[in-house]
Amino acid sequence: MLPQSELTENSSMQAIQRVLVSLRNYRWISLGALLSLLLLTVANAITPQLFRWGIDGGIVQQNLQIVLYSAAWMVVAAIARGLFNFGQSYWAEAASQGVAYDLRNKIFSKIQNLSFSYHDKAQTSQLLTRVTSDIEQIRTFVGTSLIQVIGAVVTLVTIAVVLLIMNWRLALITLTVVPISGWLMARFISRNDRLFGQIQQQLGDLNAVLQENLVGIRVVKAFVRESAERSRYTGLNNGLVTANMRTIDAIHNTFPFIFLLSNLVTLAVFGYGGAQVIGQRFSIGELVAFNSYLVLVLQPILLIGFAAPAIAQAAASAQRVYEVVDAAVEIRDRTDAIEFKTCGGRITFENVSFRYPGATTEALKDVSFETKPKELIAVLGMTGSGKSTVMNLIPRFYDVTNGSIRIDGRDVRDFTLKSLRAHIGIVFQETTLFSGTLRENIAYAKPNAPLAEVIEAAKTAQIHDFIDGLPDGYETIVGERGIGLSGGQKQRIAIARTLLTDYSILILDDSTSAVDAKTAAQIQAELDNLMRRKACVTFVVAQRISTVKNADRILLIDKGRLVAQGSHEQLMQTSPLYGAILESQVKAKENK
Numbered sequence: 182m183l184p185q186s187e188l189t190e191n192s193s194m195q196a197i198q199r200v201l202v203s204l205r206n207y208r209w210i211s212l213g214a215l216l217s218l219l220l221l222t223v224a225n226a227i228t229p230q231l232f233r234w235g236i237d238g239g240i241v242q243q244n245l246q247i248v249l250y251s252a253a254w255m256v257v258a259a260i261a262r263g264l265f266n267f268g269q270s271y272w273a274e275a276a277s278q279g280v281a282y283d284l285r286n287k288i289f290s291k292i293q294n295l296s297f298s299y300h301d302k303a304q305t306s307q308l309l310t311r312v313t314s315d316i317e318q319i320r321t322f323v324g325t326s327l328i329q330v331i332g333a334v335v336t337l338v339t340i341a342v343v344l345l346i347m348n349w350r351l352a353l354i355t356l357t358v359v360p361i362s363g364w365l366m367a368r369f370i371s372r373n374d375r376l377f378g379q380i381q382q383q384l385g386d387l388n389a390v391l392q393e394n395l396v397g398i399r400v401v402k403a404f405v406r407e408s409a410e411r412s413r414y415t416g417l418n419n420g421l422v423t424a425n426m427r428t429i430d431a432i433h434n435t436f437p438f439i440f441l442l443s444n445l446v447t448l449a450v451f452g453y454g455g456a457q458v459i460g461q462r463f464s465i466g467e468l469v470a471f472n473s474y475l476v477l478v479l480q481p482i483l484l485i486g487f488a489a490p491a492i493a494q495a496a497a498s499a500q501r502v503y504e505v506v507d508a509a510v511e512i513r514d515r516t517d518a519i520e521f522k523t524c525g526g527r528i529t530f531e532n533v534s535f536r537y538p539g540a541t542t543e544a545l546k547d548v549s550f551e552t553k554p555k556e557l558i559a560v561l562g563m564t565g566s567g568k569s570t571v572m573n574l575i576p577r578f579y580d581v582t583n584g585s586i587r588i589d590g591r592d593v594r595d596f597t598l599k600s601l602r603a604h605i606g607i608v609f610q611e612t613t614l615f616s617g618t619l620r621e622n623i624a625y626a627k628p629n630a631p632l633a634e635v636i637e638a639a640k641t642a643q644i645h646d647f648i649d650g651l652p653d654g655y656e657t658i659v660g661e662r663g664i665g666l667s668g669g670q671k672q673r674i675a676i677a678r679t680l681l682t683d684y685s686i687l688i689l690d691d692s693t694s695a696v697d698a699k700t701a702a703q704i705q706a707e708l709d710n711l712m713r714r715k716a717c718v719t720f721v722v723a724q725r726i727s728t729v730k731n732a733d734r735i736l737l738i739d740k741g742r743l744v745a746q747g748s749h750e751q752l753m754q755t756s757p758l759y760g761a762i763l764e765s766q767v768k769a770k771e772n773k
């Protein structure tokens with residue numbers, strides 16, 4: 182097995198290679214950048230020769246015409262340099278925007294496709310950091326560092342050849358700086374690769390605290406934890422600064438050596454070259470040109486040096502981005518998956534056991550039952566008994582660990598996920614609304630639904646009167662998490678949102694928990710009629726026995742097992758647990 186550091190280095194190098202391969206989509210733009218770069222290098226390389234010509238052929242020979250000619254050509258070279266420089270950075274920037282655009286889209290659609298189990302484990306803020314900061318690092322690499330490094334290498338090679346032709350001894354002295362700096366640079370990158378990955382991780386952690394605080398600011402204030410939260414954030418912020426300072430230290434440990442080397446080489450060229458001029462083996466114009474080239478040798482080395490941390494950082498970022506892009510989608514269509522078209526109403530759980538990924542105990546154990554067409558099934562049990570888990574398995578948010586779930590005799594894993602989920606209307610326990618109008622929220626799955634349909638759904642969910650009473654009615658804007666609405670109002674909008682879909686199996690997961698008992702009973706009465714008409718089977722998960730009394734059948738779940746099933750009356754007689762739950766609820770009511 183590879184040691185961890187080698188593994189990281191290897192995969193971050195592979196990740197950066199993948200970024201380079203992705204430039205294929207922008208090959209003409211990239212070629213434009215490369216061509217501009219080559220022409221820029223040529224214009225750079227010619228300029229010192231013009232100086233040499235102007236000095237040796239013009240100044241030394243006292244020929245004003247040549248001085249003027251060389252000056253004119255220098256102007257042309259300067260204009261060309263400006264143009265090619267602009268072209269190079271413009272095209273490189275354009276390619277980098279393209280790469281970032283593609284990556285953002287790729288990671289976003291991957292996040293959409295990843296299974297519940299991935300999102301259970303992934304920290305939202307870490308994902309956010311990958312989509313924003315990490316992709317920005319990659320973009321900067323493509324737009325700036327990459328072209329700098331290619332430009333530097335091309336310049337180095339070109340200038341090295343020119344120098345060797347001009348004076349090979351002096352050239353060899355000058356070029357010693359290249360391998361030494363190269364070695365220093367490589368050492369710098371390999372030593373600090375992990376540090377850059379760590380910085381991005383720390384940035385993610387910092388964002389996690391920020392995000393938690395933004396979402397939970399009310400809790401923070403209610404528990405007077407502002408200063409504790411502040412010090413938690415400051416602690417992580419300090420950690421980030423310290424890690425960043427460590428990279429700056431690393432840069433400072435490497436770069437002074439390179440500067441020292443470059444100064445020594447300048448001295449050597451001055452001394453040795455000067456002696457050669459005195460000995461008349463080298464003209465003064467050649468020495469001036471040589472000295473100008475020296476800058477062109479040192480500049481690329483320094484550029485590579487400056488680009489190195491950005492490249493190491495981009496490599497770490499690319500690895501983090503591709504980690505998400507490559508994450509396995511656990512729940513996916515089988516190759517021969519079929520469309521789920523109609524529902525006959527027979528849903529079968531056969532010896533279903535389920536363990537959440539990473540959990541040590543089973544959330545469901547050997548659950549078996551079968552529904553009949555048009556049945557209204559209530560699922561009841563103590564908190565944490567596994568009711569939501571039963572519901573999560575029908576739309577395949579998770580796949581069973583053992584046993585099988587069938588709809589009309591067909592395993593749910595045989596259907597395409599899209600068609601299966603499109604036919605299941607589900608109202609979650611926790612309500613999430615999106616930013617936009619109330620109408621847009623209700624018509625979330627059916628954006629083109631006419632207003633009359635939206636109103637009908639809202640009426641069934643007992644929220645129409647409330648919406649109608651608002652100054653902007655259905656066009657009222659709600660915040661990203663529905664700020665400005667009570668928990669019960671949000672739940673009712675979520676119910677309306679589901680009712681508007683083309684569901685044939687309806688799942689209401691504790692969806693009226695925040696609604697008062699009277700309104701819940703009204704919703705239930707309206708729903709009863711609608712459900713019988715539209716749904717082939719309805720599941721209602723509830724804590725309150727009063728809301729499940731009129732169900733055709735009640736499934737009683739306890740510690741992951743289906744312990745009893747039957748009507749309210751049957752269970753009252755046969756199930757001690759049901760009796761106990763009923764008793765506790767009646768008592769609770771009396772105490773009120």
Ligand SMILES: Nc1ncnc2c1ncn2[C@@H]1O[C@H](COP(=O)(O)OP(=O)(O)OP(=O)(O)O)[C@@H](O)[C@H]1O
Nearest residue numbers: 301537540544562563564565566567568569570571
């Ligand atoms: N994403 C998850 N990862 C790991 N374990 C989970 C996950 N979701 C639920 N569990 C565990 O599975 C068990 C059943 O949870 P479930 O949400 O199905 O209970 P529930 O009966 O719906 O509870 P409640 O009435 O409180 O909503 C619990 O012990 C819970 O801790």
